[in-house]
Amino acid sequence: MKLIEVVDLYKSFGDVRAVNGISFAVEEGTIFGFLGPNGAGKTTTIRILVTLSEQTSGTAIVGGVDVSADPRGVRSRVGYAAQATGIDRDLTGRENLILQGRLHGLSKVDASTEAEAILEVISLAEVADRRAGTYSGGMAKRLDLAQALIHRPNVLFLDEPTTGLDPQNRNAMWTYLRKLNDDGMTIFLTTQYLEEADELADDLAIIDNGRIVVEGSPTELKRGIGGDSVTLMPSTDSSAEDLEVMATAMRALHDTNGVEKLGDSVVVYLEDGGSRIAEIVRAIDTTGVQLGRLELAEPSLDQVFLKHTGARLRVEDVKPPSRMSRNRRHR
Numbered sequence: 119m120k121l122i123e124v125v126d127l128y129k130s131f132g133d134v135r136a137v138n139g140i141s142f143a144v145e146e147g148t149i150f151g152f153l154g155p156n157g158a159g160k161t162t163t164i165r166i167l168v169t170l171s172e173q174t175s176g177t178a179i180v181g182g183v184d185v186s187a188d189p190r191g192v193r194s195r196v197g198y199a200a201q202a203t204g205i206d207r208d209l210t211g212r213e214n215l216i217l218q219g220r221l222h223g224l225s226k227v228d229a230s231t232e233a234e235a236i237l238e239v240i241s242l243a244e245v246a247d248r249r250a251g252t253y254s255g256g257m258a259k260r261l262d263l264a265q266a267l268i269h270r271p272n273v274l275f276l277d278e279p280t281t282g283l284d285p286q287n288r289n290a291m292w293t294y295l296r297k298l299n300d301d302g303m304t305i306f307l308t309t310q311y312l313e314e315a316d317e318l319a320d321d322l323a324i325i326d327n328g329r330i331v332v333e334g335s336p337t338e339l340k341r342g343i344g345g346d347s348v349t350l351m352p353s354t355d356s357s358a359e360d361l362e363v364m365a366t367a368m369r370a371l372h373d374t375n376g377v378e379k380l381g382d383s384v385v386v387y388l389e390d391g392g393s394r395i396a397e398i399v400r401a402i403d404t405t406g407v408q409l410g411r412l413e414l415a416e417p418s419l420d421q422v423f424l425k426h427t428g429a430r431l432r433v434e435d436v437k438p439p440s441r442m443s444r445n446r447r448h449r
């Protein structure tokens with residue numbers, strides 16, 4: 119069943135077309151990744167889906183409910199953690215969660231019970247009575263995630279849940295998200311990180327300049343770029359002629375998806391490259407050219423992004439602020 123269905127969605131801010139006619143669907147129980155660089159339109163899309171912003175045109179259905187027709191109905195079904203954390207630094211972790219639960223209409227007792235359970239799941243039980251202002255970046259992001267879960271939504275929307283986290287905290291967040299998904303939660307997450315989309319998403323859409331440029335499972339997308347690549351370099355004392363001889367031998371192989379000369383190497387694209395290494399080496403052998411190096415690479419989302427946008431998606435890792443330096447107030 120489709121839990122989210124978006125058809126021909128547009129959003130303009132004055133002259134800026136932040137979202138420029140996108141359509142996609144998210145299957146219940148999956149993790150859907152919305153991958154794109156800064157300014158691509160990710161936050162704008164997610165804000166429409168959680169009813170914090172109205173689209174200029176097009177439709178968005180979440181959990182069977184039209185976001186324009188029944189925003190309140192949608193809100194009861196979704197959890198949302200914004201790009202910037204929405205926690206109150208003066209309250210403890212537990213107080214933040216209970217407050218959020220109350221805002222969602224839970225009774226005091228229910229909010230408190232839910233908070234307890236979630237603190238446990240998200241490994242914040244030990245620091246639950248500390249002011250959130252003293253939390254590290256990773257803990258704050260986790261508390262933010264916890265807040266989005268307090269009313270037991272069907273679907274969780276996370277806007278860049280790991281941006282600014284160090285690799286260790288990022289990995290921890292991935293573990294929690296997988297666990298939630300294993301327990302049946304549908305997750306829609308935006309990310310700038312290729313590895314994150316690759317690691318977590320069952321399906322993903324790559325968005326650039328307000329448009330979806332390509333969509334599919336990470337495996338499908340990577341398959342679409344022509345399979346594995348085998349890079350062959352002749353030994354150091356070889357000539358340009360040797361390179362051409364190698365390229366010719368590779369072009370004579372059956373079932374490849376292309377051969378190209380790149381610098382001082384020959385690259386062969388083909389399915390299941392690992393199973394064909396012996397064949398490739400034998401073919402080079404018969405030419406008499408000395409093989410210096412051979413590299414086998416699986417296709418990456420990096421190559422997928424490059425192919426479909428003509429640019430590389432490279433994100434500088436933001437160093438999270440250290441806990442001690444963070445605007446600590448003493449009372």
Ligand SMILES: Nc1ncnc2c1ncn2[C@@H]1O[C@H](COP(=O)(O)OP(=O)(O)O)[C@@H](O)[C@H]1O
Binds near residue numbers: 135161163
């Ligand atoms: N409230 C706004 N007013 C004007 N322009 C906006 C507003 N919000 C977003 N934009 C513009 O819309 C585009 C998409 O932004 P956004 O959805 O935040 O991208 P992302 O989350 O992928 O980084 C950007 O060009 C951004 O500057």
Ligand SMILES: [Mg+2]
Binds near residue numbers: 277
């Ligand atoms: Mg954003």
